[in-house]
Amino acid sequence: MTSILVDQDLCTRCGICSSVCVMGVIDPADENTLPKVNKANEGMCIGCGHCEACCPSQALIFNDRPDEKQRLPAGAGTIAPEEMGFYLKKRRSVRRYTKDPVPKEKILEVLDIARYAASAGNGQPMEWVVIHDPNKVRKVAGLTIEWMKTLRNTDHPMNGYIPLLIGAWEAGSDVICRGAPHLLVATIPDGNPMAQTDAIIAMTHFDIAAPSFGVGTCWAGFVAMAASQYRPLQEALGIPAGRKCAYAMMFGYPQHKIFGIPRRKPLKVTWA
Numbered sequence: 001m002t003s004i005l006v007d008q009d010l011c012t013r014c015g016i017c018s019s020v021c022v023m024g025v026i027d028p029a030d031e032n033t034l035p036k037v038n039k040a041n042e043g044m045c046i047g048c049g050h051c052e053a054c055c056p057s058q059a060l061i062f063n064d065r066p067d068e069k070q071r072l073p074a075g076a077g078t079i080a081p082e083e084m085g086f087y088l089k090k091r092r093s094v095r096r097y098t099k100d101p102v103p104k105e106k107i108l109e110v111l112d113i114a115r116y117a118a119s120a121g122n123g124q125p126m127e128w129v130v131i132h133d134p135n136k137v138r139k140v141a142g143l144t145i146e147w148m149k150t151l152r153n154t155d156h157p158m159n160g161y162i163p164l165l166i167g168a169w170e171a172g173s174d175v176i177c178r179g180a181p182h183l184l185v186a187t188i189p190d191g192n193p194m195a196q197t198d199a200i201i202a203m204t205h206f207d208i209a210a211p212s213f214g215v216g217t218c219w220a221g222f223v224a225m226a227a228s229q230y231r232p233l234q235e236a237l238g239i240p241a242g243r244k245c246a247y248a249m250m251f252g253y254p255q256h257k258i259f260g261i262p263r264r265k266p267l268k269v270t271w272a
């Protein structure tokens, strides 16, 4: 059961922990007591850690793996709007990679950032499969082409592209995984209606964080489509029983640098 530890010397009784609690589980301090989890509602806590993160005096520790409490260094994570704009507008889908492998430690650092993405009810349902071996990524691309071949002469919406993609693959061009050395696959439990959205958000965090590590990414839509249907590919991806592929992303070190920002459709906003 959830509990919080409050240091009585540090607690200023400001009430913020109680006010930010998403489920209203924390009773604020009064003249006699420190903030405390309300016994009647404690089962409602979703473990988001807001109470701890928002405590200005560092008095409160969320008592789940308390050793993992991390203090935010003063000023850390503050990015000027212009820098943020350049950083995000500079993100591009990378389809040309060097042959250099991204070390597993670096991949874990990027994934560690993705752990902090929003998820419905703080459910954090994602688990990751990282295909690190470039030969296995190529095998995944080949199986995706095999899946495409099963769609010939059907009314699948992909059908317009399929002959082109198969033709390019057979001519030696990896139009599926783009010769990327690595492939990231987000897996989610079967039967969780929010998990697909959670996985896309977490993978978007990976996508956004990766360039700051010098790593380029590209969403692997064809692989993801094939993985939702094609058993041989599901097996090759090593998706555990009871889980399914939510999406896939290729990544590696980009061959090319970015020198400009491409055009996009004008904003369409309705104020109401």
Ligand SMILES: Cc1cc2nc3c(=O)[nH]c(=O)nc-3n(C[C@H](O)[C@H](O)[C@H](O)COP(=O)(O)O)c2cc1C
Residues within 6 Å of the ligand: 091, 092, 093, 094, 095, 176, 178, 218, 219, 220, 221, 222, 223
């Ligand atoms: C859901 C999704 C699936 C995608 N699938 C592929 C893909 O299979 N192959 C590919 O080369 N690019 C894929 N892309 C990349 C898009 O083509 C790309 O985001 C778009 O052209 C805009 O370019 P940018 O990402 O460089 O801004 C995908 C993007 C998204 C968001």
